[in-house]
Structure formats: structure tokens, C-alpha cells
Amino acid sequence: MSGQDAMREPGEGAAAATQGMSTVVETAAGRVYGVAESPGVYAFRGIPYAASPIGELRFAPPRPHPGWAGVRDAAGSGPAVPQWPSRLESIMGARIPRWDEDGCLTVDVWVPQGESHTPRAVLLWFHGGGFTSGSGGWDWYDGGRLAALGDIIVVTANYRLGALGYLRLPGADNLGSQDQAAALRWVSENIAAFGGDRGLITVGGQSAGAFSAMALATDPDTGPAVRRVIGQSGPWGMSPQDPDEAAATTAKYLALLGIPGDGTDPLPRLRSLPVLDLVQAYARLMLETAALGRVAPPLYPVLGGAIQSAGWRDLVPAGALRGKDVLLGATGNELGAFFALNPMIRMLSDTAAARLIGDVVGESGEARYRQYLAEHPDAGPFRALTAVAGEAMFGDDLFVFGEALAAQGNPAHIYRFLREPSPDPFGLGAAHCADLPYLFGTFDSYPNSPMLGTVGARDHALAAQFGGALAAFVATGSPNGPGLESWKPWLPGPEPDVRKF
Numbered sequence: 001m002s003g004q005d006a007m008r009e010p011g012e013g014a015a016a017a018t019q020g021m022s023t024v025v026e027t028a029a030g031r032v033y034g035v036a037e038s039p040g041v042y043a044f045r046g047i048p049y050a051a052s053p054i055g056e057l058r059f060a061p062p063r064p065h066p067g068w069a070g071v072r073d074a075a076g077s078g079p080a081v082p083q084w085p086s087r088l089e090s091i092m093g094a095r096i097p098r099w100d101e102d103g104c105l106t107v108d109v110w111v112p113q114g115e116s117h118t119p120r121a122v123l124l125w126f127h128g129g130g131f132t133s134g135s136g137g138w139d140w141y142d143g144g145r146l147a148a149l150g151d152i153i154v155v156t157a158n159y160r161l162g163a164l165g166y167l168r169l170p171g172a173d174n175l176g177s178q179d180q181a182a183a184l185r186w187v188s189e190n191i192a193a194f195g196g197d198r199g200l201i202t203v204g205g206q207s208a209g210a211f212s213a214m215a216l217a218t219d220p221d222t223g224p225a226v227r228r229v230i231g232q233s234g235p236w237g238m239s240p241q242d243p244d245e246a247a248a249t250t251a252k253y254l255a256l257l258g259i260p261g262d263g264t265d266p267l268p269r270l271r272s273l274p275v276l277d278l279v280q281a282y283a284r285l286m287l288e289t290a291a292l293g294r295v296a297p298p299l300y301p302v303l304g305g306a307i308q309s310a311g312w313r314d315l316v317p318a319g320a321l322r323g324k325d326v327l328l329g330a331t332g333n334e335l336g337a338f339f340a341l342n343p344m345i346r347m348l349s350d351t352a353a354a355r356l357i358g359d360v361v362g363e364s365g366e367a368r369y370r371q372y373l374a375e376h377p378d379a380g381p382f383r384a385l386t387a388v389a390g391e392a393m394f395g396d397d398l399f400v401f402g403e404a405l406a407a408q409g410n411p412a413h414i415y416r417f418l419r420e421p422s423p424d425p426f427g428l429g430a431a432h433c434a435d436l437p438y439l440f441g442t443f444d445s446y447p448n449s450p451m452l453g454t455v456g457a458r459d460h461a462l463a464a465q466f467g468g469a470l471a472a473f474v475a476t477g478s479p480n481g482p483g484l485e486s487w488k489p490w491l492p493g494p495e496p497d498v499r500k501f
Helices: 010-018 144-150 162-166 174-193 208-218 243-256 269-270 276-287 352-363 365-375 380-407 436-440 458-475
Strands: 020-026 030-037 040-046 072-073 106-112 120-126 153-157 198-205 228-232 325-331 413-417
Touching: 030 106, 030 276, 040 365, 106 144, 106 174, 120 174, 120 380, 120 458, 144 153, 144 436, 144 458, 153 174, 153 413, 162 174, 162 436, 174 198, 174 208, 198 208, 198 458, 208 228, 228 458, 243 276, 325 458, 352 365, 352 380, 352 458, 365 380, 380 413, 436 458
Parallel strands: 030 072, 120 153, 120 198, 198 228, 228 325, 325 413
Antiparallel strands: 020 030, 030 040, 040 106, 106 153
């Protein structure tokens, strides 16, 4: 039994449930004891969906949890996966580290307290963080308000990150993606006990989480369990990692740990090292592989590996999302989050910016940069570079997906989130991650966040519209409903419909 497990006597949870203060739910691995929270939801936190990835299970595919006796206390989220601090803390806010390999593969579940005559639709949502940082248990992603807003069940999940999740090792590729697939299996097998409908599962996420949701929705093994998909700020311009590139990066990482690349199995040494050594070595790897304008992390899902058999630019036009409802979107200035506080980028000359955009975007980069400056003569190199590179990474493929799905008779709903912070001293604009507080209604979890600025009544109204639309989509397949502004699907035409928030 994991050191993270906490038990109650069976009668204690059952007695409290009769008083309306909590409830006990039977999962496949054992009973869990949830708590009533405002606004009218039950929360079940820190439920293991897989065994702890420690000992021989470090750098191994996820295994089923062995289960527990009695009733497990699910009042608190499990620890985050071991990780280095996020590179976006400067705009989102710092996190106090609380991570541990033991007990980290968990889900948090929020269930509306009101009675439902039919099973509720389910959102399984994955956090972003560049496959390097983040946790489904952070208060940024508290799903209680969203669950109550849409009368849906919301589930957030942890998955292995950085080297622990994405080293290219024999028999152990894309482990973080395999964790996500295990979380999806857990939801499919257990959500009925929480009053959920296993036939109405939406996989969603933001940034790396959107990348992951799309992989799960299009993979032949996991796709059949997915009815709907939400992708917020998916880095669609970042194709799954080339296997040779991933192998070379893995070799660099092993060298940083002093593990010889002589063909011997590195797993015994990797499993014997303190996890902090592994995290610190990945931080050094990030520094060594960093390049001006680079957004991709050193390691992320590998093409041809588990849950990433092909890229979505091939899978979506081929019909991998056929029969699934799709909602995708991006913010108005995605790369403001990455570039605005970087003096090396802010001070680029016109010539240097044009050269860099060519490196980032490809052959069309400089032409697009020049066109942007022609259309926005007061923009300057920094703003033009940020806008053009952001569209290449996060925006262009929204059109590709929209056209492909519309042609298949399965039109997607697509949005752009344009709310900018006030004040905005750094010129962030509607930056990457700016829509997260509006989805979950967790404004208080972002104190002094530059990307958010001052929050007022209009922001709460916007959160009701944005969160309400995405919750309605989870429930019905359409982001329209009572009190929500009309949102048309993307249809072929000169001016496709894009919902602006």
C-alpha cells in the first residue's frame, strides 16, 4: 500500500454521507470518501488510477493500482509528478513545490450534488506545462465550478513529465502518454459509480494537454472511448517528436547523469538514482538545448510511439475524428507568454527578427513577417515576430482542422480568446494560458498574475460565457444553451465562423 494512502473506517464515511456532508463511492480498486464543497459539488481527490511509478515501475508503463482496504480519504489531491518549475511562472504565478513519485498518478473528480435522472457527461481534462511541469491537482484547475456550471462530471489527471515521462528508452516510450491512456481507461471503467456516462466522455486539455487530448482521440486504441474532444491552445505547429531526435536527446540526458552510452541497459541505473537527480539533470538538459525562439521542450511525445502512432495532420484528414464532436481554440497572442519577458527577443533588430522567424516558421516565415509589418506599420520587430510565430505554432492548424472536419460533414466549433489584461505593462496581450481562469472560474488562484491583471464583473460574466459554452459542449456536443451567446460551427466559406471571447 502506498505511503500516500489514507483510510477511514467504512462506517465513518457512510454515516457522514447520510447527513449530506460527504459520500462514499465504490471504485474497482476500493471505496473512496469524498467531501461536499461549494458550489454544490462533491469532490473526490487524489484517487490512484495506476500504481505508483517507483522502484521497478519507474520508467515502466503504468500498472493497475493494487487497491486498498477500507475507505480511502479522497479529501485532498495527491502530490504532483516530480518536476522543475514552469517557465511560465513569471506570467501565471509561482507554485509551492509539493511533488513525490509515490502516489503521483491520481485523478481528481468533481460531481454535482443535485440529482440527475440520467448519467452525466464527463470531461477528462489534462493540464499543460510543455510536458515538463504542472499538476491536475493544482487549484488553477479546480473543476468544481465547471462541474456545477454545466451539470457535468469533471476529472483532472496527473501524468509523468520530463525525463520521467518522455525519455526514448527500449520498451518505455511516451510513458506520460501511456499514463493519460490509463487515466482514460480508469474513467471509462469507474465513472458510472460516480453517476457518469462512459459513452459521453470528452477528453480535453490546454497546450500540452490539448496535444495529448488530440492524440487520445485519434489513436486507434484509445479513440473508441472518446465521444468529444476539446483542444485549448494546442501547439499544433509542433509535430510529434522525431524518433531519432528523441534518441539523441535521451543520449545527452544520460550523459549528464554519467550513464555510459555503450549499449548497456540504462534502466537499472536510472531506477537507482534519487529522483531529484533525474529532475535536476532534465533542468540542465533544458538549458543545453535551449535556443532563441524555441517553444518545444527537449522531450515530448515521439512519433510512432505509444498513443502517437501518427501525426494529426495525417490522421484528421483521414477521418480519425469522424463521429466525434470537436471544439478547438487559441488565444489572441499565444507567444506573448513566452516572448514578452525575454529581453533578447524584445531587443531584436528587424533583420535579426526576420532571420529568426524563418528559423521558427520555415521558408514562409520572413514573407509572413513582412506582410504583418505592412499591415501593422507601428508593430515593430518584437510584436511582428510574436504574432507570426504564434499563429504558426497555435493558429494555422485551426484552419486546417476546421476545413478538414467541415469537408467530412463533422464541423468543429472554433474560438479565439481575446481578453487582454489591464494593466498590461509587459505587452502580454491575450497570452497563452489566459483562458484558463475563465474556464475553471478560479480567478483567486492567480494572485498578482500579469496575464490576468485586474478582475472585475465583466470577467466573471466572461467566465460564465466561456466556461458555460465549453461545459455545454461536454454535455450536449454543442456550446450553445440557455443564457449563452450563439456559437456557430465552422462551415466552408470565405469567412468561417470563429467565436470570439
